[in-house]
């Protein structure tokens with residue numbers, strides 16, 4: 565299995581320690597990206613990635629090599645410390661540069677592990693935000709390890725090991741999970757938008773050339789009957805709206 569680690573902390577301390585502990589339970593090849601070393605300039609809000617294409621982002625030479633690595637891996641491990649009750653600016657800046665993936669999701673066969681550390685608060689909320697982001701990218705299933713390190717001298721490894729093992733078994737299983745209802749809603753928002761009378765050209769191209777427009781969800785994932793029906797209803801609804 566190929567794991568890609570994305571460290572959103574500027575340091576190799578608490579968050580990285582937890583990532584390493586989690587990774588020690590997994591078997592495979594690991595590649596590490598420390599966002600601090602990538603020196604991605606702040607997103608300038610040009611909207612090029614969304615409206616023209618990700619290769620038109622002024623920072624695509626920094627961002628796309630990371631996205632390519634995500635494409636190549638089986639699973640991504642993404643970590644952030646809690647900063648002022650949110651993700652680090654480092655990670656948020658990377659996420660902002662991937663906003664086009666919300667319109668054009670593509671990691672449907674990948675699994676994710678989110679690692680968040682904090683002194684005392686915000687870890688669950690921040691882990692949920694990263695989970696939500698990965699699912700907007702299309703990631704099939706996201707596991708979370710969120711830890712309050714404040715005042716503790718050593719890592720409590722047993723819970724990390726348990727959660728990491730669950731994640732590792734899932735990655736190795738090749739089992740693809742049914743998406744959440746929320747994921748199906750967003751899939752159909754973007755699909756209906758891409759098929760509207762006045763679509764964003766690059767979205768329309770993506771949805772058509774990938775063949776996703778012909779499916780109720782990513783074709784690799786077999787929806788159960790209820791979710792299939794739900795997806796069809798959502799598509800009809802958003803088609804009307806757009």
Ligand SMILES: Cc1cc2nc3c(=O)[nH]c(=O)nc-3n(C[C@H](O)[C@H](O)[C@H](O)COP(=O)(O)O)c2cc1C
Nearest residue numbers: 573577578579645646647648649681682683684685
């Ligand atoms: C700028 C900054 C903001 C922080 N904000 C919070 C916070 O809102 N709540 C909290 O409990 N801890 C906060 N912390 C503490 C870190 O989340 C915590 O020490 C974390 O484990 C650091 O991870 P790292 O060692 O990977 O950098 C903050 C730390 C920094 C440097």
